Amino acid sequence: MGSVMENFDHATPIVVVGGGAVGMLTAFQLGRLGVPCIVAEQKLDISASTKSETLNGRSMEIFRMLGISDDFRTMVDALDAQESANEDWEITSETSVPSMAELTAENDGTWFAEPAQTCSTTVLERFLRRMCFTKPSVEIRHGWKYLSHEEGPEGVTATFIDDCWEQHAVKSQYLVGADDCEARVRKNCGAEPQKYCSPEGRVVLVGESCASSQEASRINQGVEDAVNASWRLAALLQAYGSDQLITSYGESKAQPDGKGRCKPSTSPGSRVPHITLTDGKTSTIDLLGHEWTLISSSALANTDAFCSVADELRMPLKLVKMVREFHAHSILGYNLVLVRPDGRVAWRGQEVPSGRDQVSDILQEATGWGN
Numbered sequence: 001m002g003s004v005m006e007n008f009d010h011a012t013p014i015v016v017v018g019g020g021a022v023g024m025l026t027a028f029q030l031g032r033l034g035v036p037c038i039v040a041e042q043k044l045d046i047s048a049s050t051k052s053e054t055l056n057g058r059s060m061e062i063f064r065m066l067g068i069s070d071d072f073r074t075m076v077d078a079l080d081a082q083e084s085a086n087e088d089w090e091i092t093s094e095t096s097v098p099s100m101a102e103l104t105a106e107n108d109g110t111w112f113a114e115p116a117q118t119c120s121t122t123v124l125e126r127f128l129r130r131m132c133f134t135k136p137s138v139e140i141r142h143g144w145k146y147l148s149h150e151e152g153p154e155g156v157t158a159t160f161i162d163d164c165w166e167q168h169a170v171k172s173q174y175l176v177g178a179d180d181c182e183a184r185v186r187k188n189c190g191a192e193p194q195k196y197c198s199p200e201g202r203v204v205l206v207g208e209s210c211a212s213s214q215e216a217s218r219i220n221q222g223v224e225d226a227v228n229a230s231w232r233l234a235a236l237l238q239a240y241g242s243d244q245l246i247t248s249y250g251e252s253k254a255q256p257d258g259k260g261r262c263k264p265s266t267s268p269g270s271r272v273p274h275i276t277l278t279d280g281k282t283s284t285i286d287l288l289g290h291e292w293t294l295i296s297s298s299a300l301a302n303t304d305a306f307c308s309v310a311d312e313l314r315m316p317l318k319l320v321k322m323v324r325e326f327h328a329h330s331i332l333g334y335n336l337v338l339v340r341p342d343g344r345v346a347w348r349g350q351e352v353p354s355g356r357d358q359v360s361d362i363l364q365e366a367t368g369w370g371n
Ligand SMILES: Cc1cc2nc3c(=O)[nH]c(=O)nc-3n(C[C@H](O)[C@H](O)[C@H](O)COP(=O)(O)OP(=O)(O)OC[C@H]3O[C@@H](n4cnc5c(N)ncnc54)[C@H](O)[C@@H]3O)c2cc1C
Pocket: 017, 018, 019, 020, 021, 022, 023, 040, 041, 042, 043, 053, 054, 121, 144, 145, 146, 147, 178, 179, 180, 181, 182, 184, 206, 207, 208, 209, 216, 217, 218, 219, 220, 222
């Protein structure tokens, strides 16, 4: 009889263990990036909870970047109105200050593009599950409980038991541990506390599965984890990123910004500052593409080399010309800003390097091939 690595009844590039808010957001973002996945959630449905979560300005800005912030607020309003009609439910939604009007009044790059939003955990999970339903490449299996996994150089085979006591072996290239604070995935793969991937690099941990119990604002860290882990996995599966992307995710995670205001910066690793453009409504955040974005504020910069080298590396790159936006340019401080799919800066510069090799070095460094 072969090992479990050879015996499997489902295959997928990525399996996400746990369909809470963070698991669903990871799956949704993988879907946007063109990577199919299976989400295995032990519960048969989303359980009703009046526990409330506050998604801070940065988390809501990420939702805006993913194109789901308006739909989210609409659903929060609709569901909370419906639920508050039931006496057992508290009214949990509130849009905390500052308001959108206040956010746009002071256009100095220190504010987030969106105000915070409070809602019940149930509403958040229900919304994100609904968003996953819009991605045909995301398969959700309710009633599947994760039991164990085996990791090898080629991938992972995970074993689940469903609500009819049938076992399923799922083979994938990567496994995302998005389970709860029992952290069964983390314990099974021997990841040390404060490490967010397995030693072999085929399992990455997001959300509660790797949160320390004292960590404040855990939902907001989970939102950062979801967008941070998913672009790295997509880059590996689409063969333009190196394994180093998982190692660097595992070593340290992007900390959630989001309390009040944030000093605008384009140093690598910083979030792209939100600046409202001259039309009075578009944010710099709205310029970001599904994948990588090069923002060019100079009419003179010849960015062809970036586009053609990215093409050669099979790295999906959107070029955005942001000309005659002098105010936004002065806050960004650089003519060229290369942005990762999680809305964080990978590189900035005043001019396109003269040689293709230097452009290639920048893109390779951004995708984990640097030393
Ligand atoms: C009591 C409590 C209080 C909290 N208070 C705050 C707070 O004040 N502020 C804050 O920001 N955050 C708080 N949090 C954290 C917040 O609820 C989470 O960050 C948020 O729910 C998103 O977490 P998640 O999706 O990572 O994990 P979870 O919401 O825990 O979802 C994990 C999912 O994995 C599933 N799962 C678990 N084991 C398995 C398995 N073996 N197989 C398959 N599926 C599995 C679970 O059923 C669950 O659906 C609190 C959490 C708890 C439990």
